[in-house]
Amino acid sequence: MINDQAAVNYAQRILNSRRIRYRELTAKKIEEVYNAVPELRDLDSELSSLSAQNIINRLNGRPEVSLDDLEAKRVALLEAAGYDDSAFEEQHFCPLCRDTGYVNGEPCECYRSLLSDFEQEELNKVSPLALSRFEDFSLSYYPETSRENPKISPRRLMEFNYEICVDYAEDFPSRDNLMMTGSAGLGKTHLALSIANRVIERGYEVFYCSAASIFNTLEDEKYGRKTGTTLSNLKNCDLLVLDDLGAEHLTSSIVSSLYDLINSRINAEKPTIITTNITENADFSRRYPEKIASRLLYCFKILPFIGDDIRKLKS
Numbered sequence: 001m002i003n004d005q006a007a008v009n010y011a012q013r014i015l016n017s018r019r020i021r022y023r024e025l026t027a028k029k030i031e032e033v034y035n036a037v038p039e040l041r042d043l044d045s046e047l048s049s050l051s052a053q054n055i056i057n058r059l060n061g062r063p064e065v066s067l068d069d070l071e072a073k074r075v076a077l078l079e080a081a082g083y084d085d086s087a088f089e090e091q092h093f094c095p096l097c098r099d100t101g102y103v104n105g106e107p108c109e110c111y112r113s114l115l116s117d118f119e120q121e122e123l124n125k126v127s128p129l130a131l132s133r134f135e136d137f138s139l140s141y142y143p144e145t146s147r148e149n150p151k152i153s154p155r156r157l158m159e160f161n162y163e164i165c166v167d168y169a170e171d172f173p174s175r176d177n178l179m180m181t182g183s184a185g186l187g188k189t190h191l192a193l194s195i196a197n198r199v200i201e202r203g204y205e206v207f208y209c210s211a212a213s214i215f216n217t218l219e220d221e222k223y224g225r226k227t228g229t230t231l232s233n234l235k236n237c238d239l240l241v242l243d244d245l246g247a248e249h250l251t252s253s254i255v256s257s258l259y260d261l262i263n264s265r266i267n268a269e270k271p272t273i274i275t276t277n278i279t280e281n282a283d284f285s286r287r288y289p290e291k292i293a294s295r296l297l298y299c300f301k302i303l304p305f306i307g308d309d310i311r312k313l314k315s
Contacts, residue, residue: 137190180274181277
């Protein structure tokens with residue numbers, strides 16, 4: 001799961017290191033100019049001293065000293081050496097926000113990019129297939145015909161699912177929820193993470209978590225065994241990817257958290273992607289209370305996955 005505060009801390013560290021680095025580059029550039037024009041160093045020192053004195057004079061009602069001749073001399077020295085005042089301007093990695101991360105109180109594009117980079121790295125750490133991409137998804141593992149049902153072509157079905165997932169990622173944000181169903185090893189997590197990757201690249205906040213572990217975390221936080229804001233983060237992120245629903249050990253507390261999470265995101269029209277090995281509607285109703293099963297079955301667009309276990313085929 002991606003920690004939003006950790007992402008902010010990461011971005012702030014990078015921005016701070018950029019400010020330090022570019023201050024050093026600015027100082028190095030100024031020193032280069034002074035070495036090329038030694039007289040300029042003394043002239044700038046004199047101008048600085050006189051400017052400070054003028055501030056004092058102004059405050060005390062005394063006449064100010066004219067700096068026009070010194071400033072004209074400074075310009076002439078710079079031009080003669082092939083420089084201009086831009087050599088003394090502070091340099092920045094991002095000229096828009098001057099490495100503060102904000103422009104007019106709004107997050108700068110460079111800041112959003114840092115958050116995106118962090119989320120991709122974190123998703124790589126926690127996802128079982130690292131950060132999967134659409135380009136790595138191969139339809140060649142899906143047969144043209146199915147032994148179980150000759151009327152259905154796994155290849156054609158997966159072509160359809162693949163296109164839906166690509167369109168979903170490109171059209172995000174979407175109000176639609178997706179639920180990918182099917183046996184293990186059919187590419188459900190791969191396509192879910194491919195969507196997550198594309199959505200992150202577009203600057204949205206994505207949380208990925210496995211059902212087997214995340215509800216234990218929620219239970220620990222609920223009963224004070226851990227501290228955190230996991231449930232709030234899951235409710236409020238732009239896209240939630242809940243992997244392997246059905247693998248969690250159900251307790252009354254976990255059932256309550258699952259309902260709260262799904263219902264809150266549906267009401268807030270925040271999209272959720274679920275992968276699950278549960279394939280029959282009746283199995284959802286047997287495992288979950290009706291209020292959860294009905295939301296899973298009727299508030300999610302169901303994408304069935306069929307075929308042979310790709311992990312076995314690859315091995």
